Amino acid sequence: MAAGFKTVEPLEYYRRFLKENCRPDGRELGEFRTTTVNIGSISTADGSALVKLGNTTVICGVKAEFAAPPTDAPDKGYVVPNVDLPPLCSSRFRSGPPGEEAQVASQFIADVIENSQIIQKEDLCISPGKLAWVLYCDLICLDYDGNILDACTFALLAALKNVQLPEVTINEETALAEVNLKKKSYLNIRTHPVATSFAVFDDTLLIVDPTGEEEHLATGTLTIVMDEEGKLCCLHKPGGSGLTGAKLQDCMSRAVTTVYFKIHCILEKCMLMCHQHFMKNFKSMA
Amino acid sequence: APPGGGEERELALALQEALEPAVRLGRYPRAQLEVSALLLEDGGSALAAALTAAALALADAGVEMYDLVVGCGLSLAPGPAPTWLLDPTRLEEERAAAGLTVALMPVLNQVAGLLGSGEGGLIESWAEAVRLGLEGCQRLYPVLQQSLVRAARRRGAAAQP
Numbered sequence: 001m002a003a004g005f006k007t008v009e010p011l012e013y014y015r016r017f018l019k020e021n022c023r024p025d026g027r028e029l030g031e032f033r034t035t036t037v038n039i040g041s042i043s044t045a046d047g048s049a050l051v052k053l054g055n056t057t058v059i060c061g062v063k064a065e066f067a068a069p070p071t072d073a074p075d076k077g078y079v080v081p082n083v084d085l086p087p088l089c090s091s092r093f094r095s096g097p098p099g100e101e102a103q104v105a106s107q108f109i110a111d112v113i114e115n116s117q118i119i120q121k122e123d124l125c126i127s128p129g130k131l132a133w134v135l136y137c138d139l140i141c142l143d144y145d146g147n148i149l150d151a152c153t154f155a156l157l158a159a160l161k162n163v164q165l166p167e168v169t170i171n172e173e174t175a176l177a178e179v180n181l182k183k184k185s186y187l188n189i190r191t192h193p194v195a196t197s198f199a200v201f202d203d204t205l206l207i208v209d210p211t212g213e214e215e216h217l218a219t220g221t222l223t224i225v226m227d228e229e230g231k232l233c234c235l236h237k238p239g240g241s242g243l244t245g246a247k248l249q250d251c252m253s254r255a256v257t258t259v260y261f262k263i264h265c266i267l268e269k270c271m272l273m274c275h276q277h278f279m280k281n282f283k284s285m286a
Numbered sequence: 287a288p289p290g291g292g293e294e295r296e297l298a299l300a301l302q303e304a305l306e307p308a309v310r311l312g313r314y315p316r317a318q319l320e321v322s323a324l325l326l327e328d329g330g331s332a333l334a335a336a337l338t339a340a341a342l343a344l345a346d347a348g349v350e351m352y353d354l355v356v357g358c359g360l361s362l363a364p365g366p367a368p369t370w371l372l373d374p375t376r377l378e379e380e381r382a383a384a385g386l387t388v389a390l391m392p393v394l395n396q397v398a399g400l401l402g403s404g405e406g407g408l409i410e411s412w413a414e415a416v417r418l419g420l421e422g423c424q425r426l427y428p429v430l431q432q433s434l435v436r437a438a439r440r441r442g443a444a445a446q447p
Contacts, residue, residue, distance in 0.1 A: 042326060042327045043327065043329075044327050044376075045327075061326075088324055140326075
């Protein structure tokens with residue numbers, strides 16, 4: 001009976017839940033779905049992370065390669081993000097060149113990297129004007145159930161924390177780069193930007209971490225990216241219903257609590273477990 | 287990365303050729319079944335893994351099939367006495383003189399697909415490799431059967447209110 005009503009009048013069905021201040025999956029309006037992080041699962045990548053926000057699954061792989069620094073910034077390297085939404089994650093995507101949503105997500109991640117200064121690009125330079133690191137960050141969505149931007153940002157952060165770059169020295173005589181694979185070091189992650197997405201309903205109600213169905217019924221979406229110092233890195237509001245200043249401020253304060261939760265509770269614990277696992281294996285090999 | 291690179295197209299075609307004989311396409315007259323395989327990490331025998339995964343995914347989706355398709359990879363280790371290695375790692379594949387992937391429909395005992403390249407030497411060598419691959423596929427089949435049964439049981443238990 002309820003399933004029939006949901007098919008015929010999805011918005012009304014949803015409003016009945018919102019009136020009771022909850023959602024069909026049992027969450028409150030301000031509650032996130034269960035977040036799972038798995039770091040370092042892809043051994044062929046220099047750094048990798050898998051993030052699950054409820055059913056939404058995003059995997060991020062980082063590959064580091066050599067490149068010549070840009071002529072207008074000879075002491076900087078590059079970070080090149082790419083978000084891929086393949087047909088296997090949702091029936092709304094077709095195979096072929098990246099669609100609109102994938103391009104928007106890629107640009108969003110590029111903006112987050114640029115604005116938050118998650119990595120100082122000067123750290124990626126090996127020899128000014130001659131050689132620098134370029135980090136190709138590939139984010140692939142494996143299962144699309146809403147809130148792709150939050151999952152991508154978190155996966156990127158976790159993967160970058162997992163990246164280990166070998167030491168590179170330039171041989172003075174031959175002017176060639178020599179890579180020492182035995183001496184690897186982690187990247188210097190300066191800030192930890194975390195995204196919080198909201199969906200706007202009927203121009204007034206705000207819900208956190210929308211699922212795919214909720215995004216479809218919403219009248220607007222909003223994504224706020226904050227770092228752990230409470231600095232605003234990025235605000236993404238692609239059209240949709242307008243929001244008052246007070247509502248926006250409320251969203252930002254909610255975003256700050258998410259940052260604390262995601263970074264300290266989840267990421268730090270995960271990094272610690274990953275490091276312990278790595279040290280245990282390293283000791284058994286030595 | 288942009289899709290449709292040369293290698294991807296060849297593998298996609300191999301996937302299609304191997305899966306078609308196993309699916310009851312006649313039951314879906316005006317439908318298109320899109321099978322999409324995403325390789326997260328290449329540790330060797332990637333095409334074989336993709337074939338097996340695709341067949342299992344089709345079965346799990348409830349598509350009517352005559353049989354599963356099991357894939358197995360082989361590579362020829364170079365040297366004075368070249369031997370065929372079953373289920374090679376990426377390192378073994380890179381150093382190999384030749385590579386082969388066989389796809390078998392285990393119950394019907396029919397070969398669904400075969401893709402190989404390289405300098406394999408004598409014909410008997412290739413025949414031996416195919417035989418080895420088919421044996422490998424048969425050994426994998428019970429594991430796949432069990433996993434499908436487990437998944438069906440889980441789904442049945444979840445559906446019961």
